[in-house]
Amino acid sequence: xxxxxxxxxxxxxVGVTPRTIMRWEKGGKIKRSRRDWRGxxxxxxxxxxxxxKFYESTYEYNEGDKVIMxxxxxxxxxxxxxxxxxxPIMCGPGYAAASSKAITETGSTVDINLEALPVVQxxxxxxxxAMKYTLGPDDVIEIxxxxxxxxxxxxxxNSEGKIEYKFVGDIIVAGLTKPELQKRLTxxxxxxxxxxxVNVRIVAYLSKVFYVVGEVxxxxxxxxxGNAIPVREALVAAGLPAVGSAAMRKCxxxxxxxxxxxxxxxxxxxALLYGGDLKENIDMKPGDVLYVxxxxxxxxxxxxxxxxxxxxxxxxxxxxxxSMVAAGL
Numbered sequence: 001x002x003x004x005x006x007x008x009x010x011x012x013x014v015g016v017t018p019r020t021i022m023r024w025e026k027g028g029k030i031k032r033s034r035r036d037w038r039g040x041x042x043x044x045x046x047x048x049x050x051x052x053k054f055y056e057s058t059y060e061y062n063e064g065d066k067v068i069m070x071x072x073x074x075x076x077x078x079x080x081x082x083x084x085x086x087x088p089i090m091c092g093p094g095y096a097a098a099s100s101k102a103i104t105e106t107g108s109t110v111d112i113n114l115e116a117l118p119v120v121q122x123x124x125x126x127x128x129x130a131m132k133y134t135l136g137p138d139d140v141i142e143i144x145x146x147x148x149x150x151x152x153x154x155x156x157x158n159s160e161g162k163i164e165y166k167f168v169g170d171i172i173v174a175g176l177t178k179p180e181l182q183k184r185l186t187x188x189x190x191x192x193x194x195x196x197x198v199n200v201r202i203v204a205y206l207s208k209v210f211y212v213v214g215e216v217x218x219x220x221x222x223x224x225x226g227n228a229i230p231v232r233e234a235l236v237a238a239g240l241p242a243v244g245s246a247a248m249r250k251c252x253x254x255x256x257x258x259x260x261x262x263x264x265x266x267x268x269x270x271a272l273l274y275g276g277d278l279k280e281n282i283d284m285k286p287g288d289v290l291y292v293x294x295x296x297x298x299x300x301x302x303x304x305x306x307x308x309x310x311x312x313x314x315x316x317x318x319x320x321x322x323s324m325v326a327a328g329l
Contacts, residue, residue, distance in 0.1 A: 004042040007033065013048060014055050021051065030054050103213060112213055112254075112289060120220040120237065129226040135173050135181065136207030137161055143185065146197035151189060154203055167192070178202065210284050212238035214292035215246035228283040232272055234290055241269060245298035248273070253282060254289040 011018045024030045030051055033041040043051075102116040135141065137159050145151040155163040161174025168188060173181055182200045189196035208224040217239030231253070235241065241248050248270035255263045265282070269292065272280035284290065294302075 003044060004036075005044075005048060007041050007043070010043050010048050010051060014052050016055065024051075024054070102219075112211075112291070114211055114221070114289070117211060117213065118220040120218055120222050130202065131178055133202065133205070133226055134175050134177055135161075135202070137174065138204075138206035139202060140204035140206070141173070141181070142201045142203050144199045144201070145185075145189065145193075146199070148189075148193055148196070151193075151196075157207070208286035210234060210286065211289040212292070213289060214251075215242045215294050215298070216240065216292050217242055224286060228285055230281045230283055231267055231269070231290060232281050234284055235269065235273070238290075240273075241292050245294055247293045247295045250293055252291045252293075253284065254291060255285065256287055 005013075007018045007021055011021055014021070021030070025032050031047070033043055033047070036042055102113045103111070135157060137157050139157045140154060141157070141163070142154045143152055143165075151165075151167065153166070155165065157163055157173055160172075162170045162172050165171050171184070171188065173184075176184065178200050182198050185198045185200070186196055189198065205223050205225045208227070210222050210224055210229060211220070212222065212234055213219045216235065219238060222234070222237055229237075246269075249268050251267040251269045253265045253267050255265070257263055267282060267290070268277065268280050271277040
């Protein structure tokens with residue numbers, strides 16, 4: 001082999017028929033195939049990648065383009081038939097997530113209402129991560145001073161990053177780790193008791209959040225038990241992308257800056273989860289949003305589903321009426 005592929009091999013790799021590739025060539029959507037001295041079609045590696053990228057950009061979410069108009073005719077027909085035959089395609093949790101009021105998507109923008117997202121169970125944390133966690137507003141800590149219960153108890157951190165510590169007053173704790181807070185409390189209590197033995201435990205991690213929205217099985221708001229979380233761990237916490245309806249190659253990581261503007265970064269979740277590409281395993285910071293968009297076919301089904309439901313209900317009502325008439329006869 002000299003690296004050349006036939007149209008049949010290319011079609012199998014991309015996941016379409018040879019006739020579809022020929023139609024794309026005739027329509028000018030992809031460049032025409034190369035020919036050997038006998039006039040037979042052949043494709044090189046770069047040609048195949050260009051065809052695959054075109055296929056994915058057509059059938060998946062393509063920001064700013066009217067991609068629905070580019071969908072192959074037979075694909076649209078098959079989707080409509082599937083809906084009318086009540087085949088359960090992409091109607092699981094991912095469907096409910098994309099239909100959520102938290103997301104409003106147009107052809108070029110995606111508006112996410114973070115306040116409308118549900119709170120989901122927090123990710124797990126290791127001991128090492130807990131020791132590095134920096135405290136912030138809304139976190140709750142428990143202070144235990146051995147042999148001195150009067151200085152022990154649970155304390156929420158207020159919006160100013162302080163706790164109201166009895167007998168001592170307000171203490172700034174925001175930005176401190178557990179070991180740093182234990183050292184600060186030990187120094188403060190040394191003025192009141194001899195050789196204080198202080199232990200600090202974080203009861204509730206509520207100051208740092210991240211969001212996973214779109215085509216995942218458990219979209220929502222997550223509380224971080226660390227100062228960062230990798231994309232892969234965030235996806236696992238969100239129940240992973242919904243199979244069949246998530247455009248995993250076109251995910252976006254949205255990071256707000258200090259001026260309130262959003263910075264966008266593309267994340268190939270498919271390469272991360274199925275290809276092991278750790279370059280895509282980016283660390284998410286507090287406030288980050290991971291958006292997993294829908295494929296175009298999933299969007300079409302959601303558009304036509306109400307119509308098919310109405311048709312099914314009408315058909316059921318007509319059948320019931322006919323049965324009643326037959327019974328009367």
